[in-house]
Amino acid sequence: MWIEIVLVIVGVALIVAGANFMTDGASAIAKRLHIPQIIIGLTIVAFGTSAPELVVSVIGSIEGSGGIAVGNVIGSNIFNVLCVLGACALVHPVPVKLNTLRFDLPIALVASILLMLVLSDMPLDGMPSLVSRSEALTLLLFGLLFLLYTIVVGKQGDDDSETEEEERNMHWLLAVVYLVGGLAGLVYGGQLFVGNATKIASSLGVSETLIGLTLVAWGTSFPELATSVVAAMKGNTDIAVGNVIGSNLFNIFFVLGISGTVRPLSNLQFTSLDIWMQLLAMVIALGVALFWGKREIKRAEGGVMLLVFILYNVWIIFNAVG
Template sequence: MLNILLLLAGFVALIFGADKLVDAASSLAKKLGIPNIVIGLTIVAFGTSAPELVVNVFASINNNTEMVLGNVLGSNIFNVLAILGVSSVIYPLTVKRNTTWLEIPLSLLAAVAVLFVANDVFLDSAEANLISRSDGLLLLLFFCIFLVYNLMIAKGGNEDDEESETKDYTYLKAIFFIALGLGGLILGGRLIVTSAVGIAQAFGLSERIIGLTIVSVGTSLPELATSVVAVRKKNVDIAIGNVVGSNIFNIFLILGVSTVITPLQVSAASFTDIIFNIGAGLLLFIFIFTGRGRQLARWEGVVFLLLYLGYLGLLISQE
């Protein structure tokens, strides 16, 4: 019970910290004359992925490697099947041309990249499957390419379309909230990792299962909240762009950083999650072209949600 309470407290501290950090950093950047588009592509995008990053950094330092991979894969599967499922049931999601032909395929490429870097036994006849530090550095290089792509898109677009709301804090208040936000992230991340490991041990669950379910869903709450609020306001570009961008961040940045800290040994069971992640990305790409126009319809959202429930059932059956 204590571990469950600490886990909930960790999620509250983590999400509060990410929210305060984004608001304060955006306000400070605005005062320093940094363009809105750069704020959106860096500070805000990083803010929604900060929970996964902080949790994975602590898990890597503590050598909880199954939780590291489970959190990344679980978050990506939850993002596509649950968040886009819920969002498209609320309101059908129309997908932009760039998102269709560049960003969604890039997120699918990221999912496939995990399969390759984790498959040492099959590809290199190694004794064990390991995502090494060199693999992590390669993923980080892909992340740099993704950032450059985003900046090129931003330069070619109309900045007025990218206007983002920012808080108007004084310099002192902004610095205080940045420190408070970082403190919340660090405290929350630490609480989540230690309490999740305690829960896994108490209930006889593997770190992989805890990472794929409780931890990944909890750290994906900012993406869920952002997408649901956006789609209720009919801002469907934000809803789908937020999810696809987060999936790319999770693999190229978060998994990259995690494996640079501590190389990850990949269990045989994790390949089920890797394949399921690829399947979710492929299905997203296919669904865009079914029905009318480039759109995720309500019935496709229902299919996504049913698949996610089926995936949870599969995880439970494996324990």
């Protein structure tokens, strides 16, 4: 099993490196084609930051590992809110912008409720324990509507900043190499990751869903944790909440939507706690920001969020192996 663990780590490294190279190459090409900065940020960059989750879930869907695909989405969302924001707040208090509090957090709550409906025994098409194509397409539709809303709002404060010139200087050929090479790294890394994570689940005698909620979700979300904590150490925490919410919305609407459209996701072995936890995480974040922290997640609240994350994961692991 140690070989599989090493290959899982190699897979994560390839996915992260591939996402970075692909995003840089695609952004350079888009800017040479004079595509507006706001469109690049909301499509190419957004895809790049969530590419690990998307690639792993889509490959899991193609290979019939629905538990890994959906577990990755739920586990990543829980990780982002409780672990990433909690860790950042421990390092440096995290401010919550007014627009985030008024619009983004409530939208994220609605998205989490929609995900609950899809995964519960009262899904949109009457087929329990299955994410069907009709449900996946519904999620994609909501995602496109949110993207349109974000573009409209973003254009009101759009600023084609100085960062454009640096990426535009990248040569066409180098940009194409970055794009193609990054995509290849994403696909191959995703195959390594999913294939060996499935083998680990079989070796341990646990469900693919548990592996998706833990090992896979942690692996795909760890780069965001690392970059967010480093930013917090430098005092740059003002966009942390917005980034986490954006990532969670992308996971629900696009990662799960695309994965379920490629192939209906079945054999989902979730407990009610798993389904409720992703909603509870958003409620905790909203409550902390609105009532306790007064538009700021302080160190004490960050510690509580991390504690909830640890207790939840200890519970699901012991519940599975015990």
